[in-house]
Amino acid sequence: MSNLQELDHLRIPFDDIKSATNNFSHQNFLGQGGFGRVYKGQLPSTDSSEPGTTVAVKRLDVKLGGQGEHEFLTEILMLASYKHDNLVSLIGFSEDSNEKVLVYRYEVNGSLDKHLASTDLTWAQRLRICLGAAQGLEYLHEGVGAGHRVLHRDIKSSNVLLDANWEAKISDFGLSKIGPTRQLLTFLVTNACGTFGYLDPLYLATGVLTKESDVYSFGVVLFEVLCGRPAMIVKHEDERRFLAHLVKLHQEKGTLHQIIIPNLLEQMKPYSLEAFSNIAFQCLNEDRKQRPTMGLVVKELEKALEHQLRTRTRLWGSVIGGWPFLFQLESNQKLRKITIGHDRWIHSLMFTVEDSDGLLHSSEQYGGLNDANNKGVEISKIFFEADEEIIGIAGTVGRRYGLELITTLSSVTNKRTYGPFGEKDYIRPRKKAQFSSSWDLGSFHGFYGRCGWYVEALGCYLKTNI
Known part of the structure; x- marks a missing residue:
């Protein structure tokens, strides 16, 4: 092959x-x-002191009678031309002795389809896998270079490989096509495969x-991950x-939860499931103009x-006062900056x-x-420096007209403590309840509470890394 x-x-x-x-032993x-x-x-390894490279070797079946040669060439050219953390890595190939062989970096955890029903794979892990695969596909559609994109044509869970860290790698580019981007609608007329x-x-x-x-195919993969089948x-x-x-039938009846893996339902945060299922359903829209770009899919999976x-x-x-x-x-x-109104x-x-x-x-x-x-x-007003993070809050809770209110508030960062704000001596000590909250697991990601005329309750949202 001169190419x-x-x-x-x-x-x-x-x-x-x-x-x-x-x-090519059976073992x-x-x-x-x-x-x-x-x-x-x-x-x-070329260096005797270094360990060798573990590889996955794909061998063209000679019984195919010449079939697969085009896919062999396409796979090599695609993976030699395009590199991304979420694409499988081609190490090399051989076409000696009438054999055609592709050699890839071996991904320890195999293909995604083998893990769909696993109860050991958490919802957070599944989200990261889907996000990685989406980023790989977004690269093929939008990041391979000016004027063209790669259409994979065979996105499925068995073509998503998982490395030792459960990072997704899109594989199998034998059916892929290159299409132009400089037109209103990028399309190719091919035999459907x-x-x-x-x-x-x-x-x-x-x-x-x-x-x-x-x-559309990626939307099916998302639901495979969600439903475990x-x-x-x-x-x-x-x-x-x-x-x-x-x-789609369960979407119409509002019963999607019935076909989700039960142990995943126990783990899921409601907003996470909502963001995930919404974008997955959009991928399956019968009107292709209503389907999202892979860039949007990536953003929504990040939210999930x-x-x-x-x-x-x-x-x-208070857990009952105010709104x-x-x-x-994000x-x-x-x-x-935090702006605090207080007396x-x-x-x-x-x-x-x-x-x-840089916009505020x-x-x-x-x-x-x-x-x-x-x-x-x-x-x-509290102004935070670029590298400053909130690591805790502290304050007091008092009562007025039978309502619990936040009477003082301090914000603790990795650099200093701001406050307390509020009239700390107005209510007698026996009428106040002190509180403080700091965290070792996770990082600050927002506030929640109840408010009306005053701030009646306050807590923090954290983003964990588990």
């Missing part, structure tokens, strides 16, 4: 591959794919391939056969993960954040409903 001459640096002698796989066999069999192997259960119905019906066809189950002869059809990793400290103050409020930082935001009590709180573009955004004012008629309210 491979400039990739000679990736060639590996076939005898070296035979040796690495113990002559090294990993699985069977459309291209052929896959084996585990160990390539020696892929895997039943994942195929975009419009692509199957018309042969018109667009990037939205990959998005494959896209198609042959033994079922009812609506359970195709997962995409099944989830953020919601899942958020936890709360204890709520200090609940919630202020949470992933690209940094808290830069004998904490009247109001307002938060200002800076986004990744202020929240609504929480509390202080009567401050327009109360000229005794003092306004204090």
Whole structure:
């Protein structure tokens, strides 16, 4: 293949591959794919003092009678041209002795389809896997270079590999196509191919391939991860056969929870499930114009993960007075200022954040409903440095007219303590309850509480890394 001459640096002698796989022994066999069999192997290091490289070897089945040669060439050219943390790594290839072999970095945890039903894989881990795969697909659609994009054409859970850290790697580019981006609608007319259960119905019906066809397939993968089952189950002869059809039926009835893995339901934060399922359903939209870009899918999965990793400290103050409020930082935001209205009590709180573009955004004012008629309210402002993080809060809770109110408030950061704000001596000590909250697990991610004329309760949201 003359097209491979400039990739000679990736060639590996076939005898070296035979040796690495113990002559393609049964003990090294990993699985069977459309291209052929896959084996585990160990390539020696050029430095005798260094350990060798563990590899996965995909061997073209000679019984295919010449079929698969195009896919072989496509796979090599794609993976040699495009590099991303969430794409599988091609180490080399061989076409010696009438053999065609692809050699990849071995991913310890295998393919995603093998773990769909696992009760050991937490919801947070599943979200990270989906996010990584989405980032890899976003790169293919939008990041490979000016004027073109890669359409994968066979996105499915068995083509998502998992490394030792459960990081997702998209694999199997033999069916991929390169399409232009400098036109209103990027499409290619091809013979529909892929895997039943994942195929975009419009692509199957018309042969018109667009990037939205990959998005549809990815939506099916998202629901596989959520429901713990494959896209198609042959033994079922009812609506359970195709997962995409099944989830739409449950969406219409509002019963999606019935087909989610039970132990995942116990772990899920409501906002996390909502963000995840909403974007997954958008991917399956019958109108391809209504399907999201992979960039949007990435953003929504980031939100789902953020919601899942958020936890709360204890709520200090009243659990019944005023109205609940919630202020949470987005992933690209940094808290830069807290504005506090106070006199004998904490009247109001307002938060200002800076986004990744350096723009400032202020929240609504929480509390202080009567401050327009109360000229005794003092306004204090806390300004945080760029590398300053809140690591705790402290204060007191007192009672007025039978209501519990936050009477003083301090904010503790990794650099200093701000406050206390409020009239700490106004209420007699026996009428006040002191509180303090700090955390070792997680980082500050927002406030929640209750407010009306005053701030009646306050707690913190944290973002954990578990």
